[in-house]
Amino acid sequence: MQTFVIQRQFLGERFSAxxxxxxxxxxxxxxxxxxxAYRIALFGSGxxxxxxxxxxxxxxxxxxxxxxxxxxxxxxxxxxxxxxQIKDLHRKRTLRERCxxxxxxxxxxxxxxxxxxxQNEPGAEYALQLSGTxxxxxxxxxxxxxxxxxxxxxxxxxxxxxxxxxxxxxxxxGSVKTHYARALEYLRNKLGGHWP
Amino acid sequence: MSDRDDKLVKAICQSxxxxxxxxxxxxxxxxxxxxxxxxxxxxxxxxxxWIWGGVPLSGLTALLAFLLWSTAPELPSAVLDxxxxxxxxxxxxxxxxxxxxxxxxxxxxxxxxxxDLSDQYRPVPGAADSQRFVGATSRAxxxxxxxAEQRVARISGFI
Numbered sequence: 001m002q003t004f005v006i007q008r009q010f011l012g013e014r015f016s017a018x019x020x021x022x023x024x025x026x027x028x029x030x031x032x033x034x035x036x037a038y039r040i041a042l043f044g045s046g047x048x049x050x051x052x053x054x055x056x057x058x059x060x061x062x063x064x065x066x067x068x069x070x071x072x073x074x075x076x077x078x079x080x081x082x083x084x085q086i087k088d089l090h091r092k093r094t095l096r097e098r099c100x101x102x103x104x105x106x107x108x109x110x111x112x113x114x115x116x117x118x119q120n121e122p123g124a125e126y127a128l129q130l131s132g133t134x135x136x137x138x139x140x141x142x143x144x145x146x147x148x149x150x151x152x153x154x155x156x157x158x159x160x161x162x163x164x165x166x167x168x169x170x171x172x173x174g175s176v177k178t179h180y181a182r183a184l185e186y187l188r189n190k191l192g193g194h195w196p
Numbered sequence: 197m198s199d200r201d202d203k204l205v206k207a208i209c210q211s212x213x214x215x216x217x218x219x220x221x222x223x224x225x226x227x228x229x230x231x232x233x234x235x236x237x238x239x240x241x242x243x244x245x246w247i248w249g250g251v252p253l254s255g256l257t258a259l260l261a262f263l264l265w266s267t268a269p270e271l272p273s274a275v276l277d278x279x280x281x282x283x284x285x286x287x288x289x290x291x292x293x294x295x296x297x298x299x300x301x302x303x304x305x306x307x308x309x310x311x312d313l314s315d316q317y318r319p320v321p322g323a324a325d326s327q328r329f330v331g332a333t334s335r336a337x338x339x340x341x342x343x344a345e346q347r348v349a350r351i352s353g354f355i
Contacts, residue, residue, distance in 0.1 A: 037228055059231060137208060156208065188200075
């Protein structure tokens with residue numbers, strides 16, 4: 001019992017020695033990335049509830065396994081977790097459709113927050129304009145393959161390097177460049193003429 | 197990448213940035229909640245380590261103590277026999293007893309037998325001389341006992 005107490009005191013001192021700044025920077029990192037992650041998860045999953053679950057699970061896993069990683073590695077690591085979560089979701093969906101496709105899917109319980117009116121929403125005209133532009137982009141991104149979509153969003157929007165994107169997608173750097181080029185070609189053909 | 201592609205990519209990125217800036221409050225609140233739960237779970241993991249790390253450690257310590265206690269050799273009894281006391285109180289050295297202990301044990305048995313035989317001397321049956329023989333018997337028993345004692349003393353002295 002004495003041994004346990006001594007070890008607890010030692011490890012307690014060790015954990016308490018971690019700077020408070022580390023915990024703050026971890027939360028700051030998650031706060032800076034959560035919205036983009038949600039958007040990418042939404043593109044990958046196609047459903048808002050799934051996108052929320054994906055982001056939450058990714059955050060939990062990141063905090064559990066990679067909280068002590070250096071600042072410059074965190075973004076790639078977080079998106080790697082998110083990428084794997086999206087792939088797992090696709091596998092589960094495929095399996096579920098094969099096994100239980102003849103059953104009717106149950107609607108998930110609605111979050112009570114959804115029923116609350118948002119007082120800060122933009123005006124209807126602006127929302128219509130925005131929704132039209134973004135909706136067209138969204139449709140285009142959903143029509144390309146998952147790997148091309150991920151390569152384009154991570155490289156072009158999140159600013160990851162070719163090497164970091166290859167780490168996230170677990171493929172070669174050449175594959176990343178190929179996927180990115182094909183995605184850009186499709187978007188150019190789909191949007192280039194009249195968009196935005 | 198051409199200038200046209202650069203402009204397209206920039207426009208797409210701006211649209212995406214705008215979309216996340218204009219996320220509805222419900223979605224923003226849920227994301228905030230998920231973030232706070234993730235941070236809170238990290239503190240919970242530390243506390244769980246204290247508890248679940250200490251339980252097997254305590255159990256292992258208790259098991260080790262039990263094994264050591266149960267396999268400890270028994271200490272010899274502090275109560276000495278009468279023969280041990282006679283050896284320890286004797287003027288002779290311990291090596292003396294270690295070398296010839298079996299002989300002396302046999303010898304002491306023989307002396308005990310002789311003493312018993314002397315004590316068990318029976319008078320010749322006769323009513324008239326019973327009184328005389330009682331005294332004679334007792335004298336003979338005493339003499340027999342003395343003889344056995346003399347033999348013991350002689351042997352002890354000889355040894």
